[in-house]
Amino acid sequence: MKIGVISFAHMHAFSYTKALLEIEGVELTGIADPVEERGRKYAEHFGTVYYQDYRELLKQGLNGVIVTSENVHHKEHVLAAAKAGVHVLCEKPLSTNIQDAQAMIDACKANGVLLQTAFPVRYNTTVVRAKQMIDEGKLGRILAMKGTNRGRNPGGWFVDPELSGGGAVIDHTVHVADIMRWITGTEVKDVYAEVDHLISENPIDDSGILTMEFDNGVFATLDCSWSRNKEFPTWGDVTLEIIGSEGTLSIDATSQKLHVYTDESGYRHHAWGDGMDASLVRDFVSSISSGAAEASVTGEDGLRALAIALAAYQSSEGHRTVAMAEL
Amino acid sequence: MLQVLVIGAGTMGRAHAAAYASMPGAQLIGIADIRMEQAQQLAEKCGTRAYPSFEDAVSDLGTERINVIDVCLPTPLHKNYVVMAADIGKHVICEKPLARSEEDARFMIDYCQEKGVRLFVGHVLRFFPEYVKAKSILDQGGIGKPAVIRAGRGGGYPIGWNHWYSDFGASGGITLDAMIHDFDYLRWCFGEVERVYAKGLHGRHQAQLDYALVTLRFRSGVIAHVEGTWAHEGFSMNLEMAGTKGIIDYDSAKDSPILFKTRSNAATIPGVAVPESPLARSPYYRELEHFMSCIRDGSEPLVSAEDAYEALRIALAALASMDSGEPVLIDNTTPVITST
């Protein structure tokens, strides 16, 4: 199976590519990147061919491609892959607006290729176990949820809205919003949010608290802020507190860790749990090889999560609750 | 020596009575509770006298001998007893929330002022050393400019006298009863609140559970998230302040200096874990001692009745937001009087 990677703009490209190499029967056909220095560096590192132009890479008879370009370029890259008949794994957020996301979904459908949104948290072993407990009915009926997905300000193109489409809210809402949809099996009905630029030097949203109400009356909040500073012992967190009629469930997806104190780098967490990126990539590859009709996490899932983030921006601007139906 | 009469021998009455019993400069002269047995047990422990009612206590002790009346009654009774205390010219300490409604709270403050008695409200979180320390780090610029704040508290569903906690009209649920601590503390730290948005379980789920998630937007720009729970096992509280230059993080469930566990018995009775955070002087002691010293020298308290009123308004705004599904603005037109 021939897989390529379009752009190393997003740092996840590194772990995804590394994961590809570990899968038997997968050939890393090439890396395309408009930034030659970056593209050559990683092509060399992974022992593959560098392409300046992603169109050249798409001509190499690929079965699948991983799109890890800047958010605004996802559409162009996914549409080209679809046209070339290549299955796509696209980094989150799927896009920066609903129209583009829909166009990407439609193009992949029309060309009969899979479109998978890269939501690695779905493959986190802790989260998977939690979902299993919920499905077994241990919590009874889910009543409310409280989530966090906080991190450091990633800098670079992430803080340039022309390339990212937004800051912390578009970057960090989608992971946990997707998990909330997944475990409740319902859709968000409306969103309220307080969003602002309060922390970093760059004039971009870095602070956000969303409140969501789901179709079945479950309510939830989500802190998506880039509020972790450089001395915080790790990059951030993914947590979810679930209140059920029969009990509560506290999920801390990154708490499989060592506390390490060194004179050189102070206090740091070192994770020892299962990596989620490798499972994500393996799942994409197996969907291709099994000829699955749909990816296990679809473009539609990516769009729904994106829409929640976009509703949050709209809500915060208007100081009002925004119904998803308005979008 | 300030002579204090405590009304109510429930959870809070016990905490207050224990504090007075060991406080130099204060004397616990009586405890009144309509459940005489309850009053007697506590009075015996604290070496004071028990009464079956406020009226009995006052007529037996005589108004001359009482300096302070401390109201530790269920919230909807606060108003009547504060008024009665003011009527006999006594300074009042009243447990939080000051009242169940804004009108009652305003009435109580004005009434005490008219009668020339002082009114103190038990917003004890301002006397918890960990919260005091966090504020002092914040005030010294330790985390730069504050940005996103998270606070939370709660545990199991409280069982009070006559199940008054589960009567929403009486207690106001988790939001009015417990989260008001955080609302007051956050307002102390970050100033006035502009908008409140909230969701809660009240009205959605019939069982004895309450859970609420509240977002506060301060005029300063700070965004705060407050969680209140009567849906968990075991009390805990937490606070995180993230700013431009640092983070302060506290979770009583994670930092427990003492944890006693009983061994499970023949696999039938599970063991229980009882955490404790011992202090030479409890936060309740610190609070009441502070109020005593304010009464003695006429100084302003760290938390005023107006502060309690503002905290109540935030809690009521949260309840209103739960009902309307929209953010509720805290009306800025009323003059804001702060204690600090």
Ligand SMILES: NC(=O)c1ccc[n+]([C@@H]2O[C@H](COP(=O)([O-])OP(=O)(O)OC[C@H]3O[C@@H](n4cnc5c(N)ncnc54)[C@H](O)[C@@H]3O)[C@@H](O)[C@H]2O)c1
């Ligand atoms: N500051 C805090 O941390 C904190 C904690 C818990 C409760 N509170 C507040 O303290 C107040 C009391 O709560 P609680 O948990 O102690 O309640 P509780 O139900 O444990 O105790 C109330 C007591 O009042 C007695 N009582 C009822 N009516 C009376 C009357 N007319 N005259 C005399 N006694 C009467 C009852 O018999 C009972 O013993 C409430 O406003 C509550 O919100 C504050």
